Amino acid sequence: MVFEHEGEHASQGAAISSIAAKIGCTPETLRGWVRQAERDQRKRPGPTTDEQERIKALEREVRELS
Numbered sequence: 001m002v003f004e005h006e007g008e009h010a011s012q013g014a015a016i017s018s019i020a021a022k023i024g025c026t027p028e029t030l031r032g033w034v035r036q037a038e039r040d041q042r043k044r045p046g047p048t049t050d051e052q053e054r055i056k057a058l059e060r061e062v063r064e065l066s
């Protein structure tokens with residue numbers, strides 16, 4: 001939703017603030033979701049959702065083996 005309406009606002013932050021109010025969450029929560037979506041789309045550096053899940057699974061496996 002933020003990506004679709006970004007052009008209607010002065011900045012991505014403005015779009016996030018506007019949309020957050022409409023969907024009933026805080027701008028910081030929505031900003032986190034947007035940042036993760038950008039990582040998942042490889043538009044921003046950092047682990048994707050799939051990579052984060054794999055890391056958690058590997059960490060769990062290491063704990064079990066220790």
